[in-house]
Amino acid sequence: MSELSVLFTVGSTRFDALVSAALSQNVLDALYISGFRHIYLQHGHSPTPNNDINKTQFNITTFPFQPSMSEFINRADLVISHAGSGTILEVLYSHRKLIVIANDALMDNHQVELGKVLDREQYLVLGSVDTLPGCIDRVMKAKLNVLKPPNPDSFVNVLKDAVGF
Numbered sequence: 001m002s003e004l005s006v007l008f009t010v011g012s013t014r015f016d017a018l019v020s021a022a023l024s025q026n027v028l029d030a031l032y033i034s035g036f037r038h039i040y041l042q043h044g045h046s047p048t049p050n051n052d053i054n055k056t057q058f059n060i061t062t063f064p065f066q067p068s069m070s071e072f073i074n075r076a077d078l079v080i081s082h083a084g085s086g087t088i089l090e091v092l093y094s095h096r097k098l099i100v101i102a103n104d105a106l107m108d109n110h111q112v113e114l115g116k117v118l119d120r121e122q123y124l125v126l127g128s129v130d131t132l133p134g135c136i137d138r139v140m141k142a143k144l145n146v147l148k149p150p151n152p153d154s155f156v157n158v159l160k161d162a163v164g165f
Contacts (some may be wrong), residue, residue: 002034002038003035003037003038003077004034004035004037004038004045004077005029005036005037005038005039005040005075005077006036006040006077006078006079006080007023007040007041007042007069007072007073007075007076007078007079007080007081007155008040008042008043008079008080008081008085009042009044009069009072009079009080009081009091010042010043010044010046010081010082010103011044011065011081011082011087012044012045012065013082013103013106014044014045014046015044015046015082015101015103015105015106016046016105017046017103017104017105017129018046018080018082018103018129019041019043019044019046019099020049021079021101021129021132022039022041022049022080023039023041023049023050023060025053026133027132027133028058028133029045029133030133030134031058031136031139032057032058033137034036034136034137034140036058036077036078037057037058037059037133038058038059038060038061039058039059039060039061040061040062040063040064040075040076041060041062042060042062042063042064042065042069042072042073042118043062043063043064044064044065045064045065048062048064049062053105061116063102064137067084069087069090070090070094070097071087073090073091073094073096073152074094076096077093077096077097078096078097078098078099078136078139078140079096079097079098079099080098080099080101080132080136081098081099081100081101082100082101082115083100083101083102083103083111083112083115084111085111085114088118088124090117092118092123092124092146092147092156093147093149095146096125097139097140097142098123098124098125098139098144098146099124099126099127099130099132099135099136099139100112100115100118100124100125100126100127101127101128101129101132102115102121102126102128104128104132106119111157112126118147121145122143122144122145123144123146123147124139124144125138125139125142125144158161
């Protein structure tokens with residue numbers, strides 16, 4: 001089995017619970033069993049994670065907020081992300097497996113609604129910090145649908161029809 005890479009991303013807000021969960025022993029165990037050996041942890045504005053757990057079986061890279069995550073998304077076999085719609089769409093258009101974790105600390109977390117729909121339609125796995133180990137197993141076994149990028153000509157065609165061209 002080749003060594004897999006996982007990217008955790010929390011975006012621009014704090015998501016301390018996901019940052020802590022990323023390096024918790026039960027999540028590390030689930031990742032290891034599934035063949036992951038490289039962890040990229042974008043911790044945003046959350047504190048730099050404490051690396052006191054024995055993680056010798058992983059190559060771990062941590063970094064704060066980045067304006068563009070494309071490079072890391074393209075390196076990853078799996079992305080575990082906050083529920084931001086921009087990140088969700090970028091990951092799905094990159095054809096990466098995706099677990100979306102809702103940030104319960106946010107008021108009016110309307111972004112999770114997109115995650116619910118895409119989970120139901122089998123484009124990603126929606127979970128919580130508490131269910132993350134099981135989500136890792138589930139996403140690795142799942143045959144997820146591929147989200148195709150929108151056709152940029154669609155808008156042009158609608159506009160042409162509307163003005164009579």
